[in-house]
């Protein structure tokens with residue numbers, strides 16, 4: 046797989062410096078596949094897609110450094126050729142998804158509860174800051190505690206803290222064995238089972254319930270996967286299910302009502318929700334199709350110690366759950382430290398940030 | 399260049415009237431345990447980096463969060479610096495006190511508040527020892543994965559502050575990967591929760607930013623950690639090599655075979671011999687290097703992986719590959735490694751433990767560089783290495799009673815860290831910057847990067863009262879350090895005024 050490489054960082058830095066001089070807000074964009082998520086940004090387009098390519102990749106180091114504009118599909122194909130992967134299975138939500146967008150959105154796929162999230166695999170970054178400098182944090186090593194961890198902070202910050210130009214990620218070998226199964230049990234029972242299995246060394250790497258059945262993926266060595274498959278039973282499942290789940294292409298997602306994501310503590314029981322639900326992450330992530338208002342949906346999530354995000358553009362003015370007063374204050378102070386003129390994606394997450 | 403707080407380069411500290419502060423603390427917090435006599439303060443002069451000592455102004459030992467809250471509010475109003483301390487096992491001087499500051503000891507917060515096996519988490523106070531969490535989870539066949547070698551003593555609050563690692567990081571991650579939620583008190587004494595009981599939380603990932611922030615951004619008051627099911631079995635292979643290069647390449651080969659060991663450690667001849675003398679682990683003392691490779695998980699997989707790894711090790715030129723025949727031998731193999739530091743302590747009056755990380759492929763070159771430096775400085779260096787994740791712990795052997803040897807050891811240590819930076823690594827993998835590596839931060843980061851770090855600090859602590867002088871050097875310190883230390887003929891920080 047050859048990946049087109051082009052270093053456009055000087056150009057990006059120029060554009061940021063011009064924006065700083067003119068005090069023009071910037072709307073940072075890769076493939077625009079996740080533009081629907083979050084609040085609309087008024088600003089001049091800063092397209093990072095020209096800045097692309099894999100800067101270094103040594104499979105035996107388990108580290109890849111890649112420019113932000115690189116198509117996510119190209120990165121995945123390169124890793125795949127070497128028998129490796131991004132364990133957090135980030136969703137693309139469209140053909141043009143870039144690595145920068147994947148980090149900025151910080152979304153992870155079905156393997157997340159077992160593998161860790163996007164931020165868990167970030168080792169280092171290069172960032173154009175609100176001071177108009179192109180800086181480097183973290184690095185290409187697994188362990189590094191020099192200075193504050195600004196690289197992991199970038200994950201899920203939706204471009205509000207700077208322009209990410211490059212990221213170094215930990216990667217892992219693909220599992221030797223992978224099998225998927227479908228077990229016809231109801232949600233209550235499925236959640237109880239998952240809580241029980243969660244306390245045992247069973248190689249589950251995805252667990253979702255679609256209202257009808259529990260869908261499980263087992264990954265590991267031949268022995269452990271075989272034994273678990275035997276023990277759990279059920280029928281074979283087309284592994285394409287997991288990709289359709291992470292890309293939101295299952296029939297559930299076609300429902301025209303707004304889509305909400307509830308992020309809940311492990312072992313949260315089955316919940317009565319005002320709409321249809323699809324359970325992922327062994328219950329820690331629940332998708333909800335609902336016309337109910339934000340306050341109602343968030344109330345349910347908060348009640349059990351979680352939070353809710355709206356995934357449908359325009360369905361609510363605050364797609365991300367509002368922050369507590371002290372948290373909001375520190376968000377603003379941090380934003381002011383990294384982006385003193387407030388030019389990076391202002392308001393994308395919260396109107397005040 | 400001395401690492402003790404130097405107001406000339408580290409910035410002026412507020413002047414605090416000890417008697418007035420003590421009187422006010424006693425009045426506002428009558429039930430707070432406060433130490434103020436010099437003989438009582440003495441045990442708190444240093445952390446694990448014992449070559450550097452400073453007597454704190456006062457030591458406080460709170461037992462309730464409300465006391466910490468009131469204390470912080472008072473210190474904030476009066477402009478009194480506060481240095482947090484957990485168990486004091488830190489190796490980088492992170493909890494080194496200030497003459498003009500309060501040392502806030504969190505060790506008495508030692509309660510495990512909740513262990514939830516079905517939710518797979520434990521909620522604990524910050525002074526709880528790392529190992530105590532796994533012990534509390536053991537009845538449920540669960541454990542807390544990060545296992546620093548100091549785990550019987552170090553506190554989880556200190557682990558959060560240092561983003562502590564251990565020998566199982568490659569597979570199970572660092573502290574940051576094993577946290578759900580951290581409750582903190584800000585410098586103003588305001589309560590705030592970072593993270594949540596769910597797997598993520600709204601807003602910026604302040605939990606990631608806070609982890610490893612060395613007591614500079616807030617005080618940890620409660621920690622919710624993830625628990626994992628205990629692996630069914632763990633097996634250890636010991637492989638001997640006649641050169642460290644071969645051992646280094648074998649590590650890459652194991653990973654290339656698609657295997658992520660639970661632990662993968664390397665020791666050089668000097669550490670092998672020291673450990674063998676001390677622990678009688680059964681190490682081959684003639685080997686130039688050994689690898690310890692632990693494979694853990696479900697029995698059938700571990701069995702297969704052992705066979706695969708044995709094969710890889712033999713192909714990589716191992717002169718001997720041994721599988722620990724039973725649990726007792728496995729524990730013995732590990733005991734040698736886990737006691738490598740004290741073992742080296744027996745063959746030298748003093749040793750100085752470094753903590754650099756490098757891309758693994760650079761290992762042969764870096765080891766060669768270390769051995770050249772060792773010769774140049776006339777000090778022996780023993781190497782133990784978290785080989786799986788590129789984290790080296792060179793131990794520099796010296797005798798503090800010989801005039802100038804400590805300084806020589808420190809200078810040699812500094813050079814080793816700079817070598818790590820040169821090959822694309824880092825000056826600290828898990829022990830933190832603290833005061834110890836404050837000068838080497840100037841080699842790792844440029845002035846714009848350091849300036850941004852200071853801005854982050856100011857976003858949380860504008861008056862700079864939390865652990866002043868740690869973690870991030872002032873640009874003045876870097877300029878001064880650079881003046882003494884011109885690298886490859888280039889003056890670092892050329893943009894700064896020299897004085």
Ligand SMILES: Cc1cc2nc3c(=O)[nH]c(=O)nc-3n(C[C@H](O)[C@H](O)[C@H](O)COP(=O)(O)OP(=O)(O)OC[C@H]3O[C@@H](n4cnc5c(N)ncnc54)[C@H](O)[C@@H]3O)c2cc1C
Nearest residue numbers: 484485486487488492546547553555556559562563613618
């Ligand atoms: C023999 C030995 C082996 C070691 N092995 C390892 C190892 O394998 N891996 C590893 O990572 N480390 C290791 N260490 C280093 C040390 O144990 C860790 O850094 C540990 O995390 C420190 O915890 P502590 O409670 O002793 O913290 P302290 O030393 O008391 O403090 C460390 C830092 O944390 C801050 N801090 C402490 N408590 C709080 C709090 N409640 N709120 C805010 N800030 C706080 C302090 O200000 C300071 O900056 C080792 C140390 C020794 C002595």
